[in-house]
Amino acid sequence: MPKLDPNELYGNEHSAFQLACIDGKKELLEIMLAGHFKFKHSVMSSTNKTALELALEYGHTDCALLLLKNSAWDVTETTPLHLAIKHRKIEPLQVLEIGFFPASEIYHSDEKSIENSEEADNDDFYENLTVSSGNFINLSTYINQKDSSGKVPAHIAIELGEKEMLKLLWQRPEIDKAQTNTEEKTVMQAAKAKGWVNWRGNLK
Secondary structure, X not given: OOOOXXXXXXXXXXXXXXXXXXXXXXXXXXXXXXXXXXXXOOOOOOOOOOHHHHHHHOOOHHHHHHHHXXXXXXXXXXXXXXXXXXXXXXXXXXXXXXXXXXXXXXEEOOOOEOOOOOOOOOHHHHHHEEEOOOOOEOHHHHOOOOOOOOOOHHHHHHHOOOHHHHXXXXXXXXXXXXXEXXXXXEHHHHHHHOOOEOOOOOEO
16 A cells, blocks of 8 residues: 655645644654655645644644754745744744754664654664754854745844844844845845834844
8 A cells, every 4th residue: 555645735735744733733743754755845735835834823833843853944935934933933043043953864874864763762873873964954044045025034023023033133143134125125224214223233
């Protein structure tokens, strides 16, 4: 009997991964992530949303973080940083601030992925880990990327009045405050228009 791919849309609406995110079924997500098929962020629902966004939208941040830390992002229209700010969830920003290697890209010396290994609970297992691509993910990965609407994450934080989220971005040395949106307004100009920036260019 062929195995069912949890990335596949059923009824042309949602994948099994997406349904688990909508319902907040973290344990089910963990089972599927440990299965035969590799999770793909790029699979979109009938409403053009990723599983990660659906988890954020329905308030299941734990599910979103699980997916975020499992697989490298493969969507071009947006980033996890954009989505976290859009849905006003600061936890993904805090995880990205620290950074991580996606679990699906960390392998033991015997070529077992850490996410699929039954030995991953054994402390000795972690002595011979390697990273397949060196793809370390943190805030700098996405901080200056524009989404399909031409906005960097900071623009969205400013538009939504999310000053605490903006602070996490503003303090990063790699942030480009000269990035413009479709209205040709830079991040710095947008923040100043909100009254959030002092004469030195620092957030108040």
